[in-house]
Amino acid sequence: MADSLAQSAPSPTEGVADPGRRDFINILAVSAAVGGVAAVAWPLVDQLNPAADTLALASLEFDLTKVALGQEVTIAWRKQPVFIRHRTPEEIAKARAADHASDLKDPELDSARVKPGHDEWLIVLASCTHLGCVPAFAQGEYGGWLCPCHGSQYDTSARIRKGPAPKNLIVPDYAFLSDTKVKIG
Amino acid sequence: MSGPSTYEPKTAIERWLDTRLPIIRFGADLGDFPTPKNLNYWYTFGGILAFCLAVQIVTGIVLAMHYDPSGAGAFKSVEQHIMRDVNYGWLIRGIHANGASMFFLAVYLHILRGIYYGSFKAPREVLWLLGCVIYFLMMATAFMGYVLPWGQMSFWGAKVITNLLGAFPIIGNTITTLLWGGYSVDSPTLNRFFSLHYLLPFVIAAVVALHIWALHVPGNSNPTGVNVKSKSDTVPFHPYYTVKDGFAIALFMLLFAVFVFYLPDAFVKTDNEIPANPLVTPAHIVPEWYLLPFYAILRAIPDKLIGVLALAGAIGCLFALPWLDTSKVRSMRYRPTARIYFFIWILASVALGWCGSQEPQGHVIPGVGGPIFIDYDINSVTWLSRISSLYYFAYFLVITPLLGLRETPLPVPDSIYTPVLSHPVAAE
Ligand code: HEM
Ligand code: FES
Numbered sequence: 001m002a003d004s005l006a007q008s009a010p011s012p013t014e015g016v017a018d019p020g021r022r023d024f025i026n027i028l029a030v031s032a033a034v035g036g037v038a039a040v041a042w043p044l045v046d047q048l049n050p051a052a053d054t055l056a057l058a059s060l061e062f063d064l065t066k067v068a069l070g071q072e073v074t075i076a077w078r079k080q081p082v083f084i085r086h087r088t089p090e091e092i093a094k095a096r097a098a099d100h101a102s103d104l105k106d107p108e109l110d111s112a113r114v115k116p117g118h119d120e121w122l123i124v125l126a127s128c129t130h131l132g133c134v135p136a137f138a139q140g141e142y143g144g145w146l147c148p149c150h151g152s153q154y155d156t157s158a159r160i161r162k163g164p165a166p167k168n169l170i171v172p173d174y175a176f177l178s179d180t181k182v183k184i185g
Numbered sequence: 186m187s188g189p190s191t192y193e194p195k196t197a198i199e200r201w202l203d204t205r206l207p208i209i210r211f212g213a214d215l216g217d218f219p220t221p222k223n224l225n226y227w228y229t230f231g232g233i234l235a236f237c238l239a240v241q242i243v244t245g246i247v248l249a250m251h252y253d254p255s256g257a258g259a260f261k262s263v264e265q266h267i268m269r270d271v272n273y274g275w276l277i278r279g280i281h282a283n284g285a286s287m288f289f290l291a292v293y294l295h296i297l298r299g300i301y302y303g304s305f306k307a308p309r310e311v312l313w314l315l316g317c318v319i320y321f322l323m324m325a326t327a328f329m330g331y332v333l334p335w336g337q338m339s340f341w342g343a344k345v346i347t348n349l350l351g352a353f354p355i356i357g358n359t360i361t362t363l364l365w366g367g368y369s370v371d372s373p374t375l376n377r378f379f380s381l382h383y384l385l386p387f388v389i390a391a392v393v394a395l396h397i398w399a400l401h402v403p404g405n406s407n408p409t410g411v412n413v414k415s416k417s418d419t420v421p422f423h424p425y426y427t428v429k430d431g432f433a434i435a436l437f438m439l440l441f442a443v444f445v446f447y448l449p450d451a452f453v454k455t456d457n458e459i460p461a462n463p464l465v466t467p468a469h470i471v472p473e474w475y476l477l478p479f480y481a482i483l484r485a486i487p488d489k490l491i492g493v494l495a496l497a498g499a500i501g502c503l504f505a506l507p508w509l510d511t512s513k514v515r516s517m518r519y520r521p522t523a524r525i526y527f528f529i530w531i532l533a534s535v536a537l538g539w540c541g542s543q544e545p546q547g548h549v550i551p552g553v554g555g556p557i558f559i560d561y562d563i564n565s566v567t568w569l570s571r572i573s574s575l576y577y578f579a580y581f582l583v584i585t586p587l588l589g590l591r592e593t594p595l596p597v598p599d600s601i602y603t604p605v606l607s608h609p610v611a612a613e
Pocket of ligand 2: 128132133147152164165
């Protein structure tokens with residue numbers, strides 16, 4: 001029954017004066033549908049991105065007098081851990097001595113990782129550039145940090161020296177407001 | 186679903202329904218499914234897996250009624266509310282948390298069965314691919330479920346795994362931000378993981394339906410690997426295999442109960458009893474046991490992007506297996522050489538699992554050092570992972586394709602029926 005109906009139905013373009021007009025309608029309909037789907041899909045994807053109130057997390061001021069020489073604190077900035085390390089002269093010397101070491105995977109001068117005149121303050125994001133764990137200080141072979149997750153080792157300038165991490169620990173945007181106060185972000 | 190239906194509606198109501206929604210016919214044809222008569226207990230894991238999925242869905246829906254998916258409340262809602270205050274909450278969570286491990290135990294045995302008996306070979310490639318999709322979805326589901334209690338392992342596991350995607354050049358960071366919904370793993374991440382953890386098991390159930398459909402077209406493979414040739418090779422699925430599968434499920438439930446009631450914390454890392462703290466990474470982070478081999482492959486490679494690609498490739502090899510195996514003989518029962526390489530592959534995978542649970546610089550033979558080579562000494566866990574990873578990939582990419590062309594298999598029986606008759610027990 002259904003078959004005989006299908007056979008007797010005329011082809012959609014039969015007897016149409018200009019079949020090209022049908023093609024035009026098809027193209028129009030399909031493009032409208034594709035455009036519509038894309039217009040709906042975009043909000044559905046973009047809602048996954050950080051919401052405005054999440055992005056609005058402000059910058060952070062920190063009082064450096066809280067950190068004694070040779071010590072470090074981990075603070076949360078935009079929910080990410082940040083190391084503020086008060087480096088000893090030995091640590092600085094060690095970092096400078098390695099400025100041209102051949103095992104630097106991401107070569108950078110120590111002086112470029114601190115603010116001029118504030119060599120003793122190293123401020124870096126405490127996220128291992130491998131997969132984001134927080135490295136621990138005073139472990140490993142370079143006097144700097146060792147990541148507990150997959151063994152990446154950073155030196156006293158927080159530059160990657162060994163292990164799977166590809167980059168040095170990231171230096172965030174920050175500025176000295178005074179000799180004892182920094183503003184991060 | 187494959188052959189013509191043999192169902193005869195008996196009552197007027199059945200006849201009436203059959204011309205409107207032939208659902209009784211559908212069920213009857215499933216039960217009538219002709220199944221090779223020589224299936225052994227390795228073939229019961231399909232039924233066991235269906236049982237596991239049902240258990241996870243039922244217990245999960247109940248847990249979701251008491252769970253609070255917010256960064257501030259999640260840990261407390263699980264460790265205090267569900268575990269102490271909700272009636273039988275400890276039991277339901279114990280079943281759900283251990284159920285994930287039981288599910289993976291079953292899926293691994295099911296996959297090994299498939300490889301050993303060549304169940305992935307023509308005409309069952311689509312069946313195999315759907316199985317791989319299910320396995321992949323299970324890993325995603327279990328990973329997101331593990332994040333929900335929001336302990337230290339939950340948090341840092343989530344951080345490490347989401348950061349894996351950051352390894353891809355250009356688009357990597359966009360993807361991780363999209364996953365996190367913030368600057369890092371945080372409350373928005375937990376929320377969306379909960380939503381997806383609820384959704385994915387139902388997607389799995391849908392793929393399971395396709396998997397069973399794809400099974401019912403060619404029918405089961407069997408331990409001889411020989412095709413079904415006549416009716417004397419098969420028995421109806423019901424009652425023969427409903428009973429056999431039922432018995433296996435009962436045994437499996439015993440093992441399951443041992444964990445739930447006697448070893449409820451066997452798979453729990455103590456660090457996960459500490460609430461998530463974004464400022465401190467636990468000294469030793471390890472994923473759940475069922476992901477350890479992949480974790481070891483990731484760590485074996487000293488480059489981030491290549492490590493991530495190798496991890497993905499290790500799963501990809503399973504998908505590609507039907508096109509890598511060149512042997513015309515399905516079952517390894519008749520491939521003694523292939524069998525040896527296969528058992529070594531299992532060994533390498535277990536070794537990888539062990540390596541994944543150890544510290545990368547740890548020693549394989551305690552107290553013995555060795556010359557250092559690419560960052561680690563040759564007696565280190567990392568070097569065992571490197572060698573095992575190499576074998577893992579060689580098995581799929583070199584050994585399996587070459588062996589099928591070069592080995593001499595044993596003679597394969599003419600039919601499923603012949604080895605049954607020549608079996609010493611049958612001859613008596
Ligand atoms: C493929 C099936 C599933 C697997 C493999 C799975 C796996 C897991 C795992 C590993 C956990 C962490 C357990 C722990 O350490 O406490 C978990 C937690 C949870 N799951 Fe599932 N799950 C599945 C299905 C479901 C479904 C269908 C739901 C909801 C409808 C659900 C709801 C939950 C909830 C609310 C939690 C948090 C409570 C807790 O941690 O015990 N799960 N799941
Ligand atoms: S996260 Fe630091 S080494 Fe992998």
